[in-house]
Amino acid sequence: MTDTKRKEKAANEAANMNTVESIVADIDPVDKAVNGFSLREELKNLDLVSVTLQKRTLAKKYSLTAKDIVDCWKDIKTQNSEEADDIKKTPEKILIESLSSKDPSEPWPEEVEIGELIKETANTLKVFIVFKNDAQAYACALWVIASWFVDYISFSPYLIISAPMKQCGKSQLLRCLSNLSRRPLLSGSLSASVLFRVIEMARPTVFIDEVDTFLKNDPELIGIINAGIEKDGAKVYRNEKTAAGAFIPTPFDCFSFKALSGISAKNISETITDRSIVIELQRKDKAEEKKKLREVPADYWTDLKRKILRAVMQYGEAVEKSTPAIPKNLSDRDGDKWASLFAIADLAKDQRTGAYFRQVAKELRFKDEGAISASYELLSDIRDILEKDYSGKAEARIPTGDLITKLIEDENLTWGTWNRGRPLSPKQLANRLKEFGIKPKKWKEYGQDFRGYVVLDFQDAFNRYLEEKEGEEASKTLSS
Numbered sequence: 467m468t469d470t471k472r473k474e475k476a477a478n479e480a481a482n483m484n485t486v487e488s489i490v491a492d493i494d495p496v497d498k499a500v501n502g503f504s505l506r507e508e509l510k511n512l513d514l515v516s517v518t519l520q521k522r523t524l525a526k527k528y529s530l531t532a533k534d535i536v537d538c539w540k541d542i543k544t545q546n547s548e549e550a551d552d553i554k555k556t557p558e559k560i561l562i563e564s565l566s567s568k569d570p571s572e573p574w575p576e577e578v579e580i581g582e583l584i585k586e587t588a589n590t591l592k593v594f595i596v597f598k599n600d601a602q603a604y605a606c607a608l609w610v611i612a613s614w615f616v617d618y619i620s621f622s623p624y625l626i627i628s629a630p631m632k633q634c635g636k637s638q639l640l641r642c643l644s645n646l647s648r649r650p651l652l653s654g655s656l657s658a659s660v661l662f663r664v665i666e667m668a669r670p671t672v673f674i675d676e677v678d679t680f681l682k683n684d685p686e687l688i689g690i691i692n693a694g695i696e697k698d699g700a701k702v703y704r705n706e707k708t709a710a711g712a713f714i715p716t717p718f719d720c721f722s723f724k725a726l727s728g729i730s731a732k733n734i735s736e737t738i739t740d741r742s743i744v745i746e747l748q749r750k751d752k753a754e755e756k757k758k759l760r761e762v763p764a765d766y767w768t769d770l771k772r773k774i775l776r777a778v779m780q781y782g783e784a785v786e787k788s789t790p791a792i793p794k795n796l797s798d799r800d801g802d803k804w805a806s807l808f809a810i811a812d813l814a815k816d817q818r819t820g821a822y823f824r825q826v827a828k829e830l831r832f833k834d835e836g837a838i839s840a841s842y843e844l845l846s847d848i849r850d851i852l853e854k855d856y857s858g859k860a861e862a863r864i865p866t867g868d869l870i871t872k873l874i875e876d877e878n879l880t881w882g883t884w885n886r887g888r889p890l891s892p893k894q895l896a897n898r899l900k901e902f903g904i905k906p907k908k909w910k911e912y913g914q915d916f917r918g919y920v921v922l923d924f925q926d927a928f929n930r931y932l933e934e935k936e937g938e939e940a941s942k943t944l945s946s
Contacts, residue, residue, distance in 0.1 A: 504528075509539045558667045565649040565670045570768060574776040581814030583773055584608055587646065590770060593757050595639045596750040601826045605743055606643060608807050608823060613671045613723040614648040614778045615810065618786040620697045623803035624742040627727040634747040640673050640727040641759055645767045646774070647671035647723070655679075658686040662702050662718040665694065671723045678728035681735065688735050694720030695741045695803070732832060740799055744832040785809045793824050795933055800831060840884075841898045842931065847879055849928050856921045865918035866892045866906060892917075902927035 505528055509517065517539045521532040528535075587607035588600070597603045609625050616622060625643070627636045644650035651670035664670065674681075681687060694700045700721035705713040728734065732744050750756065790808035792801035804827045812820040851872045856862050874882035874889045881890040896906055899919075904927055908917050 505535075505538060506542060509535075510542050512539065514539075561664065562649070562668045565651060565668050568645070568650065568771075569648060570772045570775055572772065573779055574769070574772040576776075577780060578773045578776050579815055580777060580781065580810060581816050581819045583611065583777055584811070584814070584819070586773070587611060587770060590646075590767075591639070591642055594642050594759065595635050596748070596754050596756060598746065598748060601829050602745050604823070605807075605826055605830055606639070606745060608811060609723075609725075609743060610643050610646045611774055611777065612807050612810055614774050615782060615785050615806070616648065616669060616671075616721075616723060618778075618782045619806040619809070621802050621806050622695055622697075622721060622723045623807065624691070624695065624723075624738065625725040626731050626739060626742040626744045627725065627747065628730060628732040628744060629747040629749075631729060631749070634749045635756075636727040636729075636731075636747055637675055638759060639745070639747065640675055640725060643725055644671070644673045645759075646771060647673075656687070658684070658690045659704075661687065661690050662704075662720050665720055665722045666718045669719070669722050671725075673725045673727075675727045677726045677731050677734060681726070681728075688738060690720055691724060691726075691735075692737050692741065694722055694724065697721045739832055741803060742832075743803065743830060745830075781810070781813050784813060788812065790820070793828065796827060796831075797933070800827060841901050844873075844881075844895075844898050845902060845924075845927060846932055847873060847876075847881070848924065849932060852921055852924060860922040860925070862921045863907075863909060863916070863918055864921065865916050866895065867918075869919065870895060902931060 505524070508524065512520070517536060521535040524530070524535045525532045584604060584607050587610065588603040591597075591606055592603050595603070597606075606625070609623065612619070612623075627639050629636050641652065644652045649668060649670040650673060651664065651668075652673040652675070654675050656672075656674055661672070665672070690702060693702055700719060701717045702720055703715045703717055706716040707713055726738070726742075732739050732746065785806070788809035790805055790812055792805060792808070796804065804823075808820060808823060808827075811823040814820065848869070851869070852864075855872070856864065870881070870890055870892065873879060884890045885894060899905070904919065904923050906917050906919055907923075908915065910916070
């Protein structure tokens with residue numbers, strides 16, 4: 467290569483180098499460094515003294531001036547300060563932090579097994595509460611565990627803690643459950659407007675005590691509670707004032723887990739009771755000793771809550787995707803409110819756990835005997851008679867007189883004195899059965915005229931209106 471060619475090559479390389487350097491120079495060096503996050507990451511944790519000491523070293527590292535480093539640090543600190551002010555000024559953040567103050571900051575370090583977690587939770591509750599049976603204890607345990615899965619489920623069954631009088635442990639159970647739940651909001655009274663706003667902002671687990679003193683006379687609050695069981699439909703609308711002074715219809719979310727406690731709380735609102743798992747407590751006798759909440763330290767509940775948090779991390783997505791089997795003899799409403807609990811119980815290693823809770827669901831079904839209509843009771847009693855005397859005889863006919871005779875001859879039934887001290891009349895029988903689409907028919911037999919009913923005509927009403935008869939009751943213990 468001649469000297470001339472060497473000089474031309476060197477000149478071309480120098481020209482190319484100058485071109486690259488000029489392109490780089492066109493990019494703001496501070497922006498380039500900050501956009502790469504490296505400078506920002508180094509500066510964000512430094513105080514003013516540290517920046518002053520390190521500014522020259524950093525300036526050399528990032529090809530900036532010392533002033534650029536200081537200006538960038540000030541910008542980062544200003545932004546962080548503004549973000550901190552925003553957090554302080556946001557009511558939602560304040561509320562969530564307040565409600566979450568009792569929630570664990572870290573989950574249990576090891577994986578947990580759902581069946582064992584349910585047992586441990588039930589046994590913890592039994593330290594403080596005299597339950598009528600283990601079905602109640604396990605139902606409460608599964609319910610409070612489910613409250614942590616609220617983001618993964620579609621239905622949030624309510625819990626009603628009821629007792630005939632004071633000193634039966636209602637408030638103590640409510641507080642035990644609040645100590646184990648996610649974001650507990652415990653109150654002795656809540657207005658409707660407060661309830662839907664606090665749920666919209668933070669979705670807490672709501673605990674309302676002494677509902678017998680105020681809830682019955684507050685139809686708006688009852689309506690808010692009723693609306694909040696199903697995630698897809700748990701909205702109420704209220705006119706809210708905008709900054710410009712106009713009012714616009716605004717939706718508020720009401721979906722959350724809720725527990726209500728009070729004397730005869732089961733009878734305060736049929737619509738709420740219908741959406742609830744009802745726990746009926748009784749006063750303990752002198753031989754039954756239970757701990758008081760004041761006797762245990764504040765961190766007594768921490769490890770168990772950490773285990774529940776771990777369970778949510780392990781099983782949340784599985785619960786969300788689950789479509790648990792619902793027993794046929796549960797009503798649609800009972801099936802809805804237990805479905806989420808079944809989904810969690812079915813994840814236990816012991817397959818008997820899911821089956822056990824399906825029996826618990828049957829055993830804890832609330833039956834308000836005073837609310838059962840006479841027509842329903844009559845239909846149920848007739849089913850018993852037909853199953854006993856006309857099994858397999860769908861085409862059989864039973865005269866009205868014979869049917870009434872069978873109804874009044876059983877002293878355990880009320881039909882012998884139902885008509886103001888006299889037996890149920892044929893007209894009263896016909897009017898009651900007419901509600902179910904069952905009408906008497908006429909026929910001739912052995913030259914005589916008869917009026918009565920065909921056994922087959924009852925079957926549709928039995929299927930539509932009567933529950934299937936009970937099978938085995940729930941086992942006394944989950945481990946049995």
